[in-house]
Amino acid sequence: MSFPNPPSHRRIRSSGSRIPALLAVLVILPFLLVACGDGDGEVVNVYSHRHYDTDEALFDRFTEETGIRVRVVSASADELMARLEREREASPADLLITVDAGRLHRAVERGLLRPIDSPVLAETIPAHLRDPDNHWFGLTVRARILAYARDRVDPSELSTYEALVEPEWEGRILVRSSENIYNISHMASIIAALGLDEAEEWARGLVANFARSPQGNDTDQIRDVAAGVGDVALVNSYYVGRLLNHEDPDARALGEAIGLFFPNQDDRGVHVNVSGAGVTTHAPNAENAVRLLEFLVAEEAQRAFAEGNFEYPVREGVDWSPTLQSWGDFEADRLPLSTLGELNNEAVQIFDRAGWR
Numbered sequence: 393m394s395f396p397n398p399p400s401h402r403r404i405r406s407s408g409s410r411i412p413a414l415l416a417v418l419v420i421l422p423f424l425l426v427a428c429g430d431g432d433g434e435v436v437n438v439y440s441h442r443h444y445d446t447d448e449a450l451f452d453r454f455t456e457e458t459g460i461r462v463r464v465v466s467a468s469a470d471e472l473m474a475r476l477e478r479e480r481e482a483s484p485a486d487l488l489i490t491v492d493a494g495r496l497h498r499a500v501e502r503g504l505l506r507p508i509d510s511p512v513l514a515e516t517i518p519a520h521l522r523d524p525d526n527h528w529f530g531l532t533v534r535a536r537i538l539a540y541a542r543d544r545v546d547p548s549e550l551s552t553y554e555a556l557v558e559p560e561w562e563g564r565i566l567v568r569s570s571e572n573i574y575n576i577s578h579m580a581s582i583i584a585a586l587g588l589d590e591a592e593e594w595a596r597g598l599v600a601n602f603a604r605s606p607q608g609n610d611t612d613q614i615r616d617v618a619a620g621v622g623d624v625a626l627v628n629s630y631y632v633g634r635l636l637n638h639e640d641p642d643a644r645a646l647g648e649a650i651g652l653f654f655p656n657q658d659d660r661g662v663h664v665n666v667s668g669a670g671v672t673t674h675a676p677n678a679e680n681a682v683r684l685l686e687f688l689v690a691e692e693a694q695r696a697f698a699e700g701n702f703e704y705p706v707r708e709g710v711d712w713s714p715t716l717q718s719w720g721d722f723e724a725d726r727l728p729l730s731t732l733g734e735l736n737n738e739a740v741q742i743f744d745r746a747g748w749r
């Protein structure tokens with residue numbers, strides 16, 4: 393993409409005196425930089441809570457292909473959203489990349505994302521994995537699976553999320569805090585499937601079967617399964633993938649100690665969520681952000697972007713990484729993920745009433 397020289401540029405060059413020309417350059421330079429940086433399609437500013445080497449390599453490939461430089465600010469999702477709120481119109485951010493449809497929904501509610509009309513995104517990403525109003529788009533898929541102790545649980549004993557409230561699982565279930573967005577979104581999917589009353593009953597039943605009060609992250613749940621604190625943990629699939637491919641042999645041993653089970657295969661399918669992205673409301677380079685989004689759902693990027701965190705591509709027909717292939721195919725819940733955000737409040741209220749801390 394080319395950018396015409398501003399007329400003032402020529403005047404400077406034709407000037408007989410070097411000093412006024414230099415002064416003029418110094419005065420104009422900042423404006424030229426702004427023009428080059430924001431106006432002519434040479435840069436896209438990404439606020440991302442992903443920080444994988446594979447992402448960096450992909451962004452380099454994007455620059456090679458398009459000439460658009462990618463500048464990344466990495467921080468936690470909450471920090472990035474707070475920063476967008478603070479910066480408002482002055483924000484350099486064009487694209488927000490984060491995880492969980494529930495969180496992306498919050499970003500929309502806070503006015504941080506704008507709707508994007510892209511036939512490429514609409515055709516490539518299944519409808520249930522993106523916002524119906526086009527504020528955000530799923531880029532990779534993760535499943536909320538059951539991680540079980542291989543030496544104490546036979547997978548034939550496992551079936552559905554609902555069955556985990558049976559008395560045989562008393563004192564054996566591990567899960568993280570209900571403040572976590574993964575659990576809030578999962579509960580929202582249970583509400584969508586069972587209705588409010590049954591969902592609350594399920595939450596109470598699960599709390600009654602907890603091995604200990606909720607704590608730690610998903611990796612800690614897996615660690616506690618391996619350590620015998622409990623026998624079955626609710627975790628996102630990629631945490632197992634990370635452990636199995638870890639450079640530390642102890643971490644790999646941890647991954648191998650647990651089995652991975654996809655529940656609800658005979659009904660609605662396992663609960664899935666996405667990592668996703670949206671173009672920011674005040675994006676100075678919105679067109680470039682859309683080009684980057686479209687690049688990220690193309691075949692090459694989909695394989696690499698998903699593999700970076702042992703997730704599934706959103707695009708049909710893209711090969712899964714060897715680890716994911718080893719887990720086999722599965723049925724995934726096709727509930728529109730926008731519903732997860734819409735039921736967020738009901739989910740939080742159920743956690744409160746059920747005593748899931």
Ligand SMILES: [Fe+2]
Pocket residue numbers: 628
């Ligand atoms: Fe995570």
